[in-house]
Amino acid sequence: LLTDLGFECTCIHSGLDPSARNLSLKKFRCRTARVLLVTDVAARGVDIPHLDNVINFHFPAQPKLFLHRVGRVARAGRRGVAYSLVDPEELPYLLDVFMFLGKEWKVCQSSNKQVEWESDCVGRAPRSIMSNLAARIESISSKNSSLVCVILKLYDIIIIFI
Known part of the structure; x- marks a missing residue:
């Protein structure tokens, strides 16, 4: 894909x-x-050593595993961002991470025009962005049937920034 x-x-x-x-x-x-x-x-x-971004396609079931994964970005004083795509079934794992870190669960709002989320934020990607991306992926997936799971996940994505 x-x-x-x-x-x-x-x-x-x-x-x-x-x-x-x-x-x-x-x-x-x-x-x-x-x-x-x-x-x-x-x-x-x-x-x-110089990794700027990590994207978790499946959210890890244990907080320590999550920290291990996202700890690969922003080493040695560098900036970095970890993105996680979270299925509704994975929300309890996400809550576990917030509790483990002692962080407050903040819901971020987004408009269809612009997304400006801050750190430690949970929110849904705007439908307009996701439907445009899903349409592109659907056209690609007509040539490759194994991409169906990716498309299904994109329709119900929750993005977090920690």
Whole structure:
């Protein structure tokens, strides 16, 4: 999907041998690939010192796992952002993270024109943005049936900034 949308991607997963993992990591570090897709298991032991963004497609079930994932951004005084796409079934996990961190749950409002969310904020992506994106993905998915789960998730996305 990301490749079809124009992003140069590489991936790391548990099925790759060490040399293939290193090659994927090298592509990302050299910026030959701008997106690195990593499964939860494969992410362990991967160190990327200058990571600006992390996107969680599935929200982790344990607060410590969430902190481990998002702790990969903004190291050594650098700024970074962690985005999480949260299914309604994953909301209890999100609440656990807020409780674990002792943070207040803040709901952010957005208009269809502009989204300006602050840190520690929970909100829904504007429908206009999501429907435009979903329409693009649906046209791509007509060529690839495995993208259906991505489309279904996009229709009920909740974005958080922590």
